[in-house]
Amino acid sequence: MADQNQTNFGRRQLLARGVKAAASIAAAGSIAYWLYDRNGPNGDVETRANLQQLPDLAVPRKNGQTLSIVQGSDRTKTVNKAIDLLGGIERFISPGDVVVIKPNVAFASPAFLGATAHPDVVAAVIRLCYDRGRAKKVIVTDNPINDPASCFAISGIGKAATLAGADVVMPKDNLFSNITLDGGVLIKDYPVFTAPLEDANKLIGIGPVKDHHRSAASMSMKNWYGLLGGRRNIFHQDINTIIAELSMLVKPTFVLLDGTTTMMTNGPTGGSVSDLKKTNTMIASADMVAADAFGCSLLNRKPADLPYLALAEKAGAGTADYESLKPLRAEVT
Amino acid sequence: MKITTVRRISQLFFFALFVWFCIVATVGEKFWQIRNWPINWILQLDPLVALGTILSTGKFYWPLHCALGMVIVTIIFGRFFCGWVCPFGSIHHFVGYLGNRSKKVSDKIQLNKYRKAQSLKYLILVFLLAMAAFPSLASSLQTGLLDPIPLVTRSFNLVLLPVLDRGTNLTSVAARFYELGWLTLTVFAAAVLLNLVIPRFYCRFLCPLGAFFGIISRFSIWRIGKTKSECIDCKLCEKSCEGGCEPSGNIKIAECVLCFNCRDDCKHNLIAYQTVPSLAGETPADVSRRGFCLSLAGGVLAVPAVRLSGKLASNWESSLIRPPGALEEREFLKRCIKCGQCMRICPTNVIQPAGIEAGLEGLWTPTLNNRIGSSGCQLNCVACGQVCSTSAIRPITLDEKKGEGDFADKGPVKLGTAFIDRNRCLPWSLDKPCIVCQENCPVSPKAIYTRESFSTVRDGVALVKSITGSTILIDRRIIPGKFGTGDYYVLFENGARRKIAANADDSIGLSVSDEKTPLITGKIEIQVCLQRPYIDIEKCIGCGVCEHECPVSGLRAIRVSAEGETRSKNRRLLLR
Known part of the structure; x- marks a missing residue:
């Protein structure tokens, strides 16, 4: 210039x-x-925490209306009956509630193979929540083992949920936050699928009764594994403790344990109808420990074969002595 | 409306269609997801895909029939694909325009003059086709390396889309991963940025598909040319000439991409799209005999030279797991065009572009990486074969994949076999219960089974001081609660073995048991019950879900290796 x-x-x-x-x-x-940074990095990994703990979404106990066991082969009917025996959906769902349903959608396997919750059960519960519970919104969510989109599609749960008017929430990284369970040894600063639960008032778990080689059975408590993120398989080293901790972490409104067919062998993936047995039983329970303690009888197993039941009982999640709850029984045809 | 405007609309339309097909290759049922969109249509229009596979296999695979239509239309109208349809060409066109728009007219005319080196693309075409054309020697279809349609398809699907979609995850539930992205992007970016040096650099100098169209347009009925032999020679017609074909003089007709800019730019209306050749003369594709022969010989020799590595013989790569339905490796390499559609459609993201582990000719071909994606190769999925344009991966049915129905006697399609690395496996080497692999094995009965064994834990020997009911008091300290997880047992000297229900620092509570053997004082061993996994090679299909799920997250303790894959007879392990 x-x-x-x-x-x-x-x-x-x-x-x-x-x-x-x-x-x-x-x-x-x-x-x-x-x-200016005087201290340098401290070596910690920054984590999000939208929710510090999962909310307790249980409703008040009513003696004698905690566990119901309904015989029948038509899932829609048995689900309705089982919930009615506990006092009807109105006891659990209040008008305007946001309800999260967590079915077991672990595998990309068609419904008739019984490796996932059955779409009929999911649809029946959504309809009850809307029609009689007058819920504002129902969310169906899971963090499956196989590819999420395939699992929701092939199991039929995605379509059933959408048709019944629920929102399907697929797991994405930003929907998890790290949680430390009070009194837990395994769930420490660990990613949990919390986002769907942030605005939820109620939580319903739906799972089938399945054989499981490591934990002896996969039922309503093992179903909560699907809320864990990360490389959650490391917890299989101590499967009973993690299931017990899940029962401390997750406080559902009630659970449905579907024993219409029971996966007797080759669980939890199954893969063949020869792994299944017709057991025609639907269990609704506000006590997951009791539900699983009864459910294992469909697998011809005893509660003592499932060490996680004792651990969960000790942690105060419920009772394995399901007869003490005076289960309500019925049969529908 | 001006013809160049029509051309721009056409280019925009086909580019938008191309991008649309990339987006809708997403698993789901919404209108913008896969449904029945013909996502391969532009690939199937590409005559180089058809010609390459015809030369390598001797057959004209039916889904490629659209390519014949494209050849016919080109023979009638000329090399319009490059200027009107090709999405890659449209990118070059646009970037070349942007990069050079503010240059002086005289500079533009210089930029767009014909260059001798434009004949390089014909040599590339000959070289690539020669690699495929002699199955009796060794045939490898490598047109996909530079064929613009597979190139732009894989660049969009394996790099641009996953990068742009990172925040929104519209086209997948979880963020997608693709290996080799750096190379895919480098090739794409280089091709695009070269437009700043010379417009349509790729089309003019490198594109084998353009070369093919150039050669067959020699016989086209209509062509661009001058209606008079003499003019004032202002050369304005070359200001925006996309092909670099010199319409002002003796037109290099094979280079003309029918952009019609010359016709638009000629102030004297001396250029027309007509049936007679240019009155100023025209020259067909410039391929020297020497160049042709060298390329041909080079192509013929290149394949056996590459195969000296033995990658198709005894030195085959066991980590190369081809998708279900993939043809035997030699046949596979005759068909794969490296377009990446199988990698895009795969719902689990397990199909990845191979680097050179499959040999140099396997670059960008599909291979499974079970550490990437959501869950290995899913049992109830055959998407990759359904989407493969050339049947390098056959469109098998679920029945065929699973060996059911009509295929019951053939058995399932195996991708390989899982092997357990006992040095890394938790129950085998670290005395930790696990069997995640067994849990996730999707076949019935499971290909992974377990044998129970009891292993005495480190420092697990103690002396029983007293027994009260089912609680034993021991002589040494243990960590409270450590053994009460349901996986630990106490073995007594008399052979009685009881599950531990709980433990304090000096006592152990045992589970109630029906066992009759009495508990006695004396030496005990604290044992962990381990279910150790084994592979049933007859049942394993090599799907890799076990490898994906193995909690030993670095080098997995169970890994799929290609031995036993159905597609090759000489890699089998089973006797019967």
Whole structure:
């Protein structure tokens, strides 16, 4: 530039340049001051925590109306009856509620193979929530083992839920937050699928009765594994403790344990109708420990074969002595 | 409406269609998801895909019939695909326009002059086709490396879409991962940025499909040309010439992409789209005999040279797991065009572009990486074969994949076999219960089974001081609660073994048991009950769900290897 030429570089230009230099120095200094870090990184990994704990979504207990066991092969009918025996959906769902339903959608397997919750059960519960419970919104969600979109599609649960008017929420990274369970040893600063539960007033678990080689059975308590994120398989090293901790972490309104067919062998994936047995039983329970304690009888197993029941009982999640609850029984045809 | 406006509309339409097909290749039932959208249609229009597979396999695979239509239309109207349809060409067209729009007219005319090096693309075409054309020697279809339609398809599906969709995850539930993204992007970006040097650089110098169209347009009925031999030679017609074909003089007709800019720019209306050749003369594709012969020889020799690596013989790569329905490796390499559609459609994201592990010719071909994606190769899915344009992956049915129904006697399609690495497996090497692999094995009966064994824990020997009911008092300290998880047992000297229900620091509570053997004082061993996994090679289909789920998250303790894959007879392990 001509005015920077030494020959006519005057006082004015020098002053202007001086001001610019001072401004640049001030800017550099301010940015350095603003970003100055005296301590360096502390080695912690920053985590989100939208929810510190999962909300307790149970409703008050009513003696004698905690567990119902209904015989029948038509899931829609047995679900309705089982819930009616506990006092009807109105006992659990209040008008305007946001209800989260957590079916077991673990595998990309068609409904008739029994590896997932049955779409008929999911649909029946959604309809009850809307029609008689006058819920504002029903959300159906799970973090499956197989590919989520495929699981919801192939199991038929995605379609059944959408048709019945529920929102399906698929797991995405930003829907998890890290949670530490009070009194837990395994669930410490661990990602949990919390976002669907943030505005929820009620939570319903729906799972089938399945054989499971590691934990002896996969029923209503094991179903909550589907709320864990991360590489949750490491917890299989101590499967009974993690299931017991899940029963401390998750306080559902009630659970449905579907023993219409029971996966007797090759669980929890199944894969063949020869793994299934018709057992025609639907269990509704406000006590998951009791539901699972009864459910294992469909697998011809005893509560003692399922060490997680004792651990969950000790943790105060319920009772494995389901007969003490005086289960309500009925049969529908 | 001006013909160039019509051309721009056509380019926009086909580009939008191309992008639309990339987006809708998403699992789901909404209108913008897969449903029945013909997402392969533009690939099937590509005659180089058809010609390449015809040369390598000797057959004209039916879904590619649209390509014949494209050849016929080109023979009638000329190389219009490049200027009117090709989505990659449209990108070059647009970027070339943007990059050079403010240049002086004389500079633009210089930019768009014909260059001798434009004949390079014919040599590339000959080289690539020669690699495919002699099945009796060794045939490898490598047109996909530079064929613009597969190239732009994989660039969009494997790089641009997953990057742009990172925040929204519209086209997948979870963020997608694709290996080799750096190379895919580098090739794409280089091709696009070269437009800043010379407009349509890729089309003019490199594109084998353009070369093919250039050659067959020699016989086209209509063509661009001058209606008079003499003019004032203002060369304005070359200001925006997309093909670099010099319409002002002796037109290089094979280079003309029918952009019609010359016709628009000629102030004297001396350029027309007509049936007679240009009155100033025209020249067909410039391929020297020497260049042709060298490329041909190079292509013929290249395949056996690459195969000296032995990758198709005894040195085959066991980590290369092809998708279900993939043809035997030699046949597969005759058909795969590296378009990446199988990788895009795969719901679990397990199908990945291979690097050079499959040999140089396997670059960008599909391979399974069970550490990526949501769950290995899903049992109830055959999407990749359904979407493959050339049947490198056959469109098998679920019945065929699972070996059911009509295929019951053939058995399921195996991708390989899972092997347990006992040095890394928790129950095998670290005395920790686990069997996640067994739990997730999707076949029935499971291909992974377990054998129970009891292993005495480290420092697990103690002396029983006293027994009260089912509680035993021991002589040394243990960590309270450590053994009450349902996986630990106490073995007594008389052989009685009882499950531990709980433990304090010096006592152990045992579960009630029907066992008759009495509990006695003396030496005990605290044992962990381990279910150790084994593979049933007859049942394993190599789907890789076990490898995906294995909690040993680095180098997995169970890994699928290609031995036993159905598609190759000489990699089998089973005798019967």
